[in-house]
Amino acid sequence: MEDKIVVKNLSKVFGKNPDKALKALKEGKSKEDILRDQKQMVGVYDVSFSVKKSEIFVLMGLSGSGKSTLQRLINRLHEPSSGEIIVEGTDITKLDSKDLRNFRRKHFCGMVFQNFAVLPHRTVLENVEFGLELQGVDKDKRREKSREIIKIVGLEGNENSMPSELSGGMLQRVGLARGLTVDADIMLMDEAFSALDPLIRTQMQNELLELQDRMQKTIIFVTHDLDEAFKLGNRIAIMYDGRIVQIGTAEEIISRPANDYVKAFVEDMNRSTVLTAGTVMHPPQETAFTRDGPRTIARKIRKNALTGILVITTKRELRGYVRAKELAEYIKKNEDKEDISFDKSLLHKPAQVYEDTPLNEVINLYSGDHKFGPIAVTDKDNKLKGVIVRGALIAALSESYRPDFPENAENTEPAESPETPEGSENTNTK
Amino acid sequence: MFPYRIPLRDWITAAVEYLETEFAFFFDGFSALIFFLVNNFKDGMLFLHPLVLIIIITAITWYMAGWKNSIIAFLGLLLSENIGLWEPFVETLALVLTAELLVVILGLPLGIWAARSDRVNEVLRPILDFMQTMPAFVYLIPAVMFFGLGLVPGVVATFVFALPPLIRLTNLGIRQVPHELVEAADAFGATSMQKLLKVQMPVAKATILAGLNQSIMLGLSMVVIAAMIGAGGLGADVLRGIQRLQVGQGFEAGLVVVILAIILDRITAGFGSRKKANSA
Ligand SMILES: Nc1ncnc2c1ncn2[C@@H]1O[C@H](COP(=O)(O)OP(=O)(O)OP(=O)(O)O)[C@@H](O)[C@H]1O
Numbered sequence: 161m162e163d164k165i166v167v168k169n170l171s172k173v174f175g176k177n178p179d180k181a182l183k184a185l186k187e188g189k190s191k192e193d194i195l196r197d198q199k200q201m202v203g204v205y206d207v208s209f210s211v212k213k214s215e216i217f218v219l220m221g222l223s224g225s226g227k228s229t230l231q232r233l234i235n236r237l238h239e240p241s242s243g244e245i246i247v248e249g250t251d252i253t254k255l256d257s258k259d260l261r262n263f264r265r266k267h268f269c270g271m272v273f274q275n276f277a278v279l280p281h282r283t284v285l286e287n288v289e290f291g292l293e294l295q296g297v298d299k300d301k302r303r304e305k306s307r308e309i310i311k312i313v314g315l316e317g318n319e320n321s322m323p324s325e326l327s328g329g330m331l332q333r334v335g336l337a338r339g340l341t342v343d344a345d346i347m348l349m350d351e352a353f354s355a356l357d358p359l360i361r362t363q364m365q366n367e368l369l370e371l372q373d374r375m376q377k378t379i380i381f382v383t384h385d386l387d388e389a390f391k392l393g394n395r396i397a398i399m400y401d402g403r404i405v406q407i408g409t410a411e412e413i414i415s416r417p418a419n420d421y422v423k424a425f426v427e428d429m430n431r432s433t434v435l436t437a438g439t440v441m442h443p444p445q446e447t448a449f450t451r452d453g454p455r456t457i458a459r460k461i462r463k464n465a466l467t468g469i470l471v472i473t474t475k476r477e478l479r480g481y482v483r484a485k486e487l488a489e490y491i492k493k494n495e496d497k498e499d500i501s502f503d504k505s506l507l508h509k510p511a512q513v514y515e516d517t518p519l520n521e522v523i524n525l526y527s528g529d530h531k532f533g534p535i536a537v538t539d540k541d542n543k544l545k546g547v548i549v550r551g552a553l554i555a556a557l558s559e560s561y562r563p564d565f566p567e568n569a570e571n572t573e574p575a576e577s578p579e580t581p582e583g584s585e586n587t588n589t590k
Numbered sequence: 591m592f593p594y595r596i597p598l599r600d601w602i603t604a605a606v607e608y609l610e611t612e613f614a615f616f617f618d619g620f621s622a623l624i625f626f627l628v629n630n631f632k633d634g635m636l637f638l639h640p641l642v643l644i645i646i647i648t649a650i651t652w653y654m655a656g657w658k659n660s661i662i663a664f665l666g667l668l669l670s671e672n673i674g675l676w677e678p679f680v681e682t683l684a685l686v687l688t689a690e691l692l693v694v695i696l697g698l699p700l701g702i703w704a705a706r707s708d709r710v711n712e713v714l715r716p717i718l719d720f721m722q723t724m725p726a727f728v729y730l731i732p733a734v735m736f737f738g739l740g741l742v743p744g745v746v747a748t749f750v751f752a753l754p755p756l757i758r759l760t761n762l763g764i765r766q767v768p769h770e771l772v773e774a775a776d777a778f779g780a781t782s783m784q785k786l787l788k789v790q791m792p793v794a795k796a797t798i799l800a801g802l803n804q805s806i807m808l809g810l811s812m813v814v815i816a817a818m819i820g821a822g823g824l825g826a827d828v829l830r831g832i833q834r835l836q837v838g839q840g841f842e843a844g845l846v847v848v849i850l851a852i853i854l855d856r857i858t859a860g861f862g863s864r865k866k867a868n869s870a
Pocket residue numbers: 174201202203221222223224225226227228229230274384
């Protein structure tokens with residue numbers, strides 16, 4: 161996918177003489193050295209990355225690691241000390257103030273602030289419509305749009321409240337709604353959910369993912385919460401002392417932390433070692449049997465809108481995985497034949513784990529070759545018990561998924577799929 | 591002590607004369623403007639029957655400061671009329687209004703400018719500090735030098751005296767607007783004017799209005815003092831009372847000044863808090 165934002169060697173020093181600090185940094189001095197010797201604060205140093213179109217790119221790291229600073233550099237709320245920021249081919253560090261303003265209106269105005277920055281003299285509705293108002297959108301239109309977003313963030317009924325009457329979480333939602341109301345293609349969200357209680361927070365995260373599904377914006381999301389980062393981020397950049405120490409998908413970061421700092425971070429999520437495949441698997445939506453003909457299998461795939469299907473014997477023994485696309489091609493090739501038989505070459509070896517495989521190993525599979533298709537969970541006798549899809553895996557890692565919670569217990573027992581012959585129970589115990 | 595006396599007074603006279611001739615158009619124009627404003631305010635208010643004006647002022651007080659204050663205003667205004675000080679009352683009010691109008695026209699932009707430019711702020715601050723340390727009385731001298739005697743120098747002195755607080759507090763109010771709010775406006779692509787009108791001024795409103803309130807109070811005190819150079823109004827009655835040792839008359843005029851002060855204070859103090867009172 162094409163790059164929406166490309167950042168090259170970006171640095172920001174807060175102080176009177178950034179060049180001096182940058183020079184010292186190049187000579188290997190640390191952030192602390194520079195603060196002590198020069199009384200200058202290094203916010204971000206020599207950061208390069210790119211963000212793809214319609215990607216959620218998460219910046220994460222400890223407090224003071226430079227996440228907010230980096231995000232604010234991208235729309236030049238902070239003036240970069242050096243480096244380039246190229247948005248859709250335009251180096252915005254070179255824009256004059258008028259062009260920058262127009263550029264912000266066009267691309268950036270969906271910004272959500274860590275400290276809310278809600279205007280105290282305006283009602284909720286007036287705050288939410290602020291961005292559109294600045295752009296001169298007429299009143300009826302912007303009010304309509306604002307009300308719609310207010311509903312999404314769950315502030316309905318508070319349209320005419322003043323900010324002083326709202327709780328922190330509500331204020332955060334006002335800031336969120338204000339950012340969502342303008343139809344900017346880039347959203348900059350700084351700890352946009354941090355002041356929300358866990359329930360609303362999860363709700364807002366899901367809402368964001370859903371919105372993103374529809375609107376396909378490019379989102380740079382700052383958080384210091386690893387769970388949130390893994391849940392939302394297509395890719396995650398981990399920051400430390402003003403630098404990016406690792407960029408990758410959740411799986412890559414969990415399975416191959418770049419250094420001890422990242423490892424310490426990830427170990428915080430020890431759930432991945434506590435949880436097992438059995439706790440997060442689902443019963444397979446639909447399985448094919450070895451005796452099914454290609455056309456039957458294709459129909460099952462179609463009916464369930466799958467990208468592929470696991471093939472098992474009537475005794476639930478796992479035989480392989482058939483990819484929808486290959487199967488369709490095979491059928492097309494043999495269209496003229498009345499009765500085509502299943503070709504063994506269509507069967508692939510699926511990624512396979514046992515019910516008691518720890519999740520961190522499951523994650524490893526994802527970062528390897530098995531990027532496609534579900535992971536099959538079997539018992540030691542190669543009998544299919546369930547499947548793990550990526551979404552469920554990440555969700556399990558993200559949400560506080562406690563295996564000892566009774567409501568999760570049922571997940572360990574896949575419901576029998578209707579196709580299963582009655583006799584399968586008996587053959588299992590044999 | 592010294593055989594030679596520095597001819598300061600001659601220098602000043604020469605300088606003033608020079609300015610008066612070179613900038614005659616300015617002084618004449620300014621005088622005419624002040625005359626025009628004061629007379630229109632005054633005639634306009636005197637055109638109304640006293641009771642009508644009393645009810646209007648009471649209503650404004652009610653709207654801005656609640657019914658308790660409006661009762662005080664109503665009774666005070668009736669008293670002023672009753673003891674025959676209605677005309678000086680209106681005249682004083684006209685002088686204050688004129689001076690304050692000029693204060694707002696000049697002070698607000700200067701305050702905004704000072705808030706937005708550190709350089710301007712640095713130039714203005716010592717001047718404002720200096721102006722504030724000078725006793726009110728001293729302001730009469732330059733006013734008289736340039737405008738002679740009468741209501742014009744009275745208004746000019748009042749205007750100059752009442753200007754600093756508005757500039758100061760406008761500057762302060764805008765500078766105190768939380769940085770993140772201005773940043774938010776920036777992020778959403780606000781123009782400089784939009785930032786000022788939609789974020790800075792509204793957020794700084796309470797502070798700016800506190801400045802206006804201070805300015806009006808100072809202005810009123812100055813207008814009374816300006817009676818010494820012939821500005822007229824209630825100050826003239828106070829002055830007469832003092833000069834002729836007519837304690838009763840002087841007291842009456844003084845009391846009406848206090849009444850006017852209370853009304854103006856309550857109305858302008860209400861500016862800042864009104865919105866909250868309404869929404870609560
Ligand atoms: N305006 C500023 N002036 C001086 N130093 C600053 C400024 N803004 C940030 N810094 C410094 O830059 C560093 C990075 O700050 P930043 O706000 O980006 O951290 P963060 O990762 O967002 O932290 P948090 O999770 O607490 O929000 C910090 O050391 C901070 O003190």
